[in-house]
Amino acid sequence: MRALLLYLANREGFKDFSLRFKVFRNTAWRFVAGETVDDAVRAVKEINAQGIHGTLDLLGENTLSLDDARHATQEILDMLDRIKSEALDCNVSVKLTQLGLALGDESCLRNLTAIVAHARKLGNFVRVDMEDSGYTQRTLDLVCRVFREMDNVGTVLQSALYRSEKDARELIAQGIRIRLCKGAYLEPESVAFKKKSDTDASFVAITKLLLDSGMYHAIATHDEAMIKAAKEHAAARGMPRDRFEFQMLFGVRRDLQQRLAREGYQVRTYIPYGRRWYPYFMRRLAERPANVAFILRNFFKG
Numbered sequence: 001m002r003a004l005l006l007y008l009a010n011r012e013g014f015k016d017f018s019l020r021f022k023v024f025r026n027t028a029w030r031f032v033a034g035e036t037v038d039d040a041v042r043a044v045k046e047i048n049a050q051g052i053h054g055t056l057d058l059l060g061e062n063t064l065s066l067d068d069a070r071h072a073t074q075e076i077l078d079m080l081d082r083i084k085s086e087a088l089d090c091n092v093s094v095k096l097t098q099l100g101l102a103l104g105d106e107s108c109l110r111n112l113t114a115i116v117a118h119a120r121k122l123g124n125f126v127r128v129d130m131e132d133s134g135y136t137q138r139t140l141d142l143v144c145r146v147f148r149e150m151d152n153v154g155t156v157l158q159s160a161l162y163r164s165e166k167d168a169r170e171l172i173a174q175g176i177r178i179r180l181c182k183g184a185y186l187e188p189e190s191v192a193f194k195k196k197s198d199t200d201a202s203f204v205a206i207t208k209l210l211l212d213s214g215m216y217h218a219i220a221t222h223d224e225a226m227i228k229a230a231k232e233h234a235a236a237r238g239m240p241r242d243r244f245e246f247q248m249l250f251g252v253r254r255d256l257q258q259r260l261a262r263e264g265y266q267v268r269t270y271i272p273y274g275r276r277w278y279p280y281f282m283r284r285l286a287e288r289p290a291n292v293a294f295i296l297r298n299f300f301k302g
């Protein structure tokens, strides 16, 4: 099921077919704040009121022209201005294929540099999301190049990939802040663990590296076993609860997000918005069969 949904995430034909059904579109709004920046701002204000930080993601990936990449870059620059003018407690997350990575490194680097420079001027931070393993090395290379000039950029590692523990050591050595997640993409066995228990063991091992680094990193998961492992390791080291943050997705385990914030941990919600929500939504469906069952049960009503 997971493999099928991740395959369909990249299929335009299935997208056109599924968008005809109201239940499909309506279920998407559980995971996506809306289509406009006003929707996104409203969502950030709501979570800020609960003592939770935000990170905004303008949805879009695999941009096919330099013009589209520039357009997305401009929208993200405007989003940064909006975060400032609304005094939101919120940074931004970007995907390099949205900024033109598939079209070449140099134009993508220019777009990323413009975003990080603007964020720095506004006192903000940019997180570069990690996409499928075909882009891992180039993403890390571009983030490192920008980081040499400006330190308000960080990136993401996926515990499912064999290489991530080594990548974590290298990024830490350079002082680059990391968000650790399990990995949302369909990967071949040559590069990624296939068993959940192996991905989880890798997640815990990298979590310990991050917490021991003395830097401020992010542990991005809804898995209570992973969260417990992070809490226990931090407590055993006598680390104050504000030296790292937990991150979770908009619409997933709100109860857990609020509980951790009440316990005094830093919590950040990843809030996606925009019209290009289809691949993101399909990855969320792939993570949890219950989400698909809900759509199927209501399919013929919508």
Ligand code: FDA
Binding pocket: 128, 129, 130, 131, 156, 158, 181, 182, 183, 184, 185, 220, 221, 222, 223, 224, 247, 248, 249, 252, 253, 269, 270, 283, 284, 285, 287, 288, 291
């Ligand atoms: P796991 O999948 O084991 O789920 C644990 C529990 O969480 C489930 O039992 C369920 O209760 C709940 N849950 C998880 N997903 C759910 C869903 N979709 N709907 C409802 N409940 C759900 N990936 C990537 O490849 N690159 C990236 O840059 C990012 N960025 C990112 C940022 C943030 C803030 C988060 C939280 C996640 C990402 N991810 C990501 C996605 C990540 O790789 C992973 O696919 C999801 O977080 C699901 O994995 P969990 O760690 O939650 O564990």
